Amino acid sequence: MxxxxxxxxxxxxxxxxxxxxxxxxxxxxxxxxxxxxxxxxxxxxxxxxxxxxxxxxxxxxxxxxxxxxxxxxxxxxxxxxxxxxxxxxxxxxxxxxxxxxxxxxxxxxxxxxxxxxxxxxxxxxxxxxxxxxxxxxxxxxxxxxxxQGQALRRDGARPGDVIAVTGELGGGAGGLALWQRGERHLEHPLLQRYLLPEPRLAAGEALLGLASAAIDISDGLLADLGHVRHASSVGAVLDIEALPLAQGLEEALGGEAARQAALSGGDDYELLVTLAPEKVEEAQQRLSGFGLGLTVIGHCSETPGVQGIPSGGRAGWQHFNEGTP
Amino acid sequence: MxxxxxxxxxxxxxxxxxxxxxxxxxxxxxxxxxxxxxxxxxxxxxxxxxxxxxxxxxxxxxxxxxxxxxxxxxxxxxxxxxxxxxxxxxxxxxxxxxxxxxxxxxxxxxxxxxxxxxxxxxxxxxxxxxxxxxxxxxxxxxxxxxxQGQALRRDGARPGDVIAVTGELGGGAGGLALWQRGERHLEHPLLQRYLLPEPRLAAGEALLGLASAAIDISDGLLADLGHVRHASSVGAVLDIEALPLAQGLEEALGGEAARQAALSGGDDYELLVTLAPEKVEEAQQRLSGFGLGLTVIGHCSETPGVQGIPSGGRAGWQHFNEGTP
Structure with a gap:
């Protein structure tokens, strides 16, 4: 010992x-x-x-x-x-x-x-x-x-702000699924995403003064968006087709499971941010400087809740409904 | 759940x-x-x-x-x-x-x-x-x-400094021994010492500018004194008879075990400090202001190691010898 x-x-x-x-x-x-x-x-x-x-x-x-x-x-x-x-x-x-x-x-x-x-x-x-x-x-x-006073908080989102995410989504859940199936090649991009996530520190700093709210996606996009919605008292309209899926995710899980992984899988450690529409371009330029994408996936609204989630798939995500934090 | x-x-x-x-x-x-x-x-x-x-x-x-x-x-x-x-x-x-x-x-x-x-x-x-x-x-x-720059460190003890401890020693080990024997009256002073130790924050602050080195006694007096000796490159001469034994300790464990608990029992969370002899009185006055004693138990020397430990009992403490940190 x-x-x-x-x-x-x-x-x-x-x-x-x-x-x-x-x-x-x-x-x-x-x-x-x-x-x-x-x-x-x-x-x-x-x-x-x-x-x-x-x-x-x-x-x-x-x-x-x-x-x-x-x-x-x-x-x-x-x-x-x-x-x-x-x-x-x-x-x-x-x-x-x-x-x-x-x-x-x-x-x-x-x-x-x-x-x-x-x-x-x-x-x-x-x-x-x-x-x-x-x-x-x-x-x-x-x-x-x-x-002093410039930190990105969860409570600054306003109706009309766009919702955007850094990098790609679903890789954490996809990597876990592969690991559970026995995949052990650490070079696999999904295993990389699950086991060796990269915290988006440079992106967070670059978004100071641009983003109105930010959170990291650890519990899943819908859950973490829920935290921002509640803290900021806004609703959200999502464009499911715009979700940036992790490389190899659809091949590994199939299209429907891939989208669900991106929406609620968790462990992605990307940033979810809200920002005024006119600031999106500058934000994207700053992040492209270190090779990171920023994808608009929806916008904030005054109507509580989340719109744009396919009704057929909604039941699967019911634990992210209004009642829970 | x-x-x-x-x-x-x-x-x-x-x-x-x-x-x-x-x-x-x-x-x-x-x-x-x-x-x-x-x-x-x-x-x-x-x-x-x-x-x-x-x-x-x-x-x-x-x-x-x-x-x-x-x-x-x-x-x-x-x-x-x-x-x-x-x-x-x-x-x-x-x-x-x-x-x-x-x-x-x-x-x-x-x-x-x-x-x-x-x-x-x-x-x-x-x-x-x-x-x-x-x-x-x-x-x-x-x-x-x-x-800025005033924190009490482990490396400031000098030969000639006295070694002193706040409060009483051995209560942590004594309380653990009682607990293991089935004692469950939380008002028992030794159980209090073991389960509800009081961090000596006020004493630590009061000793700023007076103590040359400090450590808290978590591993046992001899072990923690060893950390100070090594960091400060000094030896120590202890006066075993001066050790302030916790209230009820001798009755609970007997004299020899009580002294051993005070020397190496750990979990006391008192402060061990070194300070120039002429500062002892002021230090004691400051601590008495909140009802805490400060007992001189020895002094620092140039000779490495610890003197004053009864030779008969030394074997029991061999894991605190020079070789180990």
Whole structure:
């Protein structure tokens, strides 16, 4: 049984992204980390817990477990338009699942690489952590910054605003379906979408000042649109035909299931935003700068609820009706 | 099965300590919380995970589980001399352990009360949370503030500094021993110490500018003193007879076991500090202002290691020898 301290020191600390300007006055090794926030900014903070066999498969590659746990947390910062700065990890690890210490080391190395690689890509410093014993669970606290009063919230959508999504939809659910069928080629674009989602941090920041509301699509487009509708007191008219389906999704699931995956599958970690029609073009230009599409899929209305969902398919989505949050 | 959203809304949010000056620009209900840090301060951040049957007994009262999970996290802020401001909770809950929804509600109500009562006592706002399904685990992220550059660290102890502890020692281990023997009267002072520890936040703040180093005693006096010794490159000479034993500890465990509990038992959440001899009196005066003792138990030396531990009892503490952190 490896000591927790050893695991933290070898695989989780120090983050390779530590640098002079990372705003960490004191990193791990004391009772708390000391961070230096930027003047004139607000702190955006979110916590996300990923539990084995609930949020990711127990046999997922260690690299993907590390990547994914951080990605889903960072996705919340992206949805605020925040620049990610620091993260903290609470790892609960069941060492009995490993045959021996060498297997624990191998898993931790892959896990740490997945986590750190994504940290580095988004200039995020792992500033502290905690390893405990129990069922594999990765708790991640992410902290970012937004200029005072400019964060993208859920409650700013207005009737007449268009509804748009970044990237493609349905890939999370499609990838999970493939994984459950035994697909293990990680290069498959749908598995990539499910196991190695990319938080849209650059997109979120680029949409500051343009989007009237934003949310990340973690529960499914209809569910997350529901959160925006309720917070903003608007309705929505969707154009189902406009949904940008993930690459390979229709081939993998068939047309009807693909559309349902895009509407309610969840785990896509794209951004759903609302914005005034005259701002769409500039938003699309900004996002195309880093190769990301922004697709208009409908608009906000004064009539509560969602219009444009095919009536035949509606029953399948009844848990997204008005009554539930 | 109760919806996670409902549990969060009913029992965890909003924190009863929300007030205009709490520095929360946007609380729960969006993708991330937006916090407003104080200018000229550093952020002290720590995460702590409490796992059922590892960190607390599965049959502990819900109120104690909520209190304790937050208390151990706040104790890290106390050890930095930080003023606690915000916390975030990641609760993993196994609803199958409850007979029915009413039992879940009853447990959550007690848990929330334990957590919120301690929040309120320390002016800490619960600014966000996450509920997932799995073995009962409470992950807490705490965030506090210290004036720029003034935090109490582990690496500031100097030879000649005295070593002192707040309050009493051994109560955590003594309470655990009693609990394991079947004691269930929560008014018992040792059970109080084990299940409802009080983080020494006011003491930590009061020691800013006086203490040269500080740590909270979570792993046991010798282990945590070891962290300070290594970080500060000093040795220690202890006066075993001076250890302030928790009320009722000798009666409960006997003299020898009581002393061992005080030296290596852990879970006391008192502060261990070092300070120049001429500052002891002022430190004691400040702490006596809120009814807390500060007992000198030794001093720092240039000779590595710990002197003053009775040689006969040393073998029992060999895992705290020089080789281990």
């Amino acid at each position: 490896l000591a927790e301290f050893d695991l933290i020191r070898r695989y989780l600390m120090p983050s390779p992204t530590r640098h002079a300007a990372d705003g960490v006055a004191l990193g791990s090794g004391d009772d708390a980390a000391l961070l230096v926030p930027q003047a004139g900014h607000q702190l955006a903070v979110s916590v996300d817990t990923s539990v084995v066999d609930v949020h990711f498969p127990g046999d997922a590659p260690a690299f993907a477990v590390g990547h994914r746990a951080l990605a889903v947390a960072l996705s919340d910062l992206a949805a605020m338009g925040a620049k990610s700065r620091w993260c903290f990890m609470a790892l609960t690890l069941d060492q009995r699942r490993f045959a021996d210490d060498a297997a624990t080391h191998a898993w931790m190395e892959g896990f740490g690489q997945g986590f750190h690689t994504l940290c580095q890509r988004h200039a995020t410093t792992l500033a502290g952590g905690d390893v405990t014993s129990g069922a594999l669970t990765v708790g991640v606290t992410v902290m970012g910054e937004t200029p | 109760l919806a996670e959203f409902d549990l969060i809304r009913r029992y965890l949010m909003p924190s009863p300590t929300r007030h205009a000056a709490d520095g929360v620009a946007l609380g729960s209900g969006d993708d991330a919380a937006l916090l407003v840090p104080q200018a000229g301060h550093q952020l002290a951040v720590s995460v702590d995970t409490s796992v059922v049957d590892v960190h607390f007994p599965g049959d502990a009262p819900a109120f104690a589980v909520g209190h304790r999970a937050l208390a151990v996290a706040l104790s890290d802020l106390a050890a930095m001399g930080a003023k606690s401001r915000w916390c975030f909770m990641a609760l993993t809950l196994d609803q199958r352990r409850f007979a029915d929804d009413a039992a879940t509600h009853a447990w959550m109500e007690g848990f929330g009360q334990g957590f919120h009562t301690l929040c309120q006592r320390h002016a800490t706002t619960l600014a966000g949370g996450d509920v997932t399904s799995g073995a009962l685990t409470v992950g807490v992220t705490v965030m506090g503030e210290t004036p």
